Amino acid sequence: MCIFAAPMVALYVVSIGIAWLVHPKQRRARQARKSQ
């Protein structure tokens, strides 16, 4: 069960990072910081 679950938890954590990178709010904030 742990062998099945461990990669899924790791992928979930990686996905949090991806979601943080590509979410429109974050992208807008990054663009605003760049333009300042």
Place this chain on the structure above:
Amino acid sequence: MPEIAAAVPPAGQPEESMRAMSFLEHLEELRKRIIWSIVAVTVGFFACWKYADRIYDIMQRPIMDALHRNGMSEKLVYLNPTEPFNLYLKVAFLAGLFVASPFVLYQVWLFISPGLYRHEKRYVMPFMFSTIALFLSGGVFGYKMVYPAALNFLIDYGKQFQPMITIGEYTDLFLTIIIGMGVIFELPILVFFLSLMGIISAGWMWRNLRYSILVIFIHADD
């Protein structure tokens, strides 16, 4: 027959290579792509048919290792005379589909690419590459790590009984685990699109981490 525009360019973008195709032209193009894909899968099937027994040897290696480790007879059984023949047909077809998949994906690309803008086309290759790489990683991880460990545990757990594992049931279990792991490894791609559309955010995912872990463990137990 009304004409259907291939796509309407966004404001400010030049109408590069935008030609309206009629509905019948779309159908004709689809027919051509499907025929080429079927030809490729058929060629793949016949090429793999010759090696179906070797491919199945690779597929059954995890169960053989698990049976060997637990001191049991290293033979799978069949309950119907047609079962081995059907099994090799299935294995050759799936292997042929796998071998032909780059060509089939290329046909899909040829069908959809005329409807895409240049800036959209730029994302297709990274998307395709990461999707295939993640799926293959999931499959390899399932084959090398998850499946042998799960089989070893399960065979060891039922040690007091004599196993009579049929080739059909074993193949179904193998495909479920390997393809399942491949699909599970596509989670970052799914999250990428959901997040891009603003449906989910990193904060929401982080707040629901504990529930996600619970769901993952329940799913892993299945």
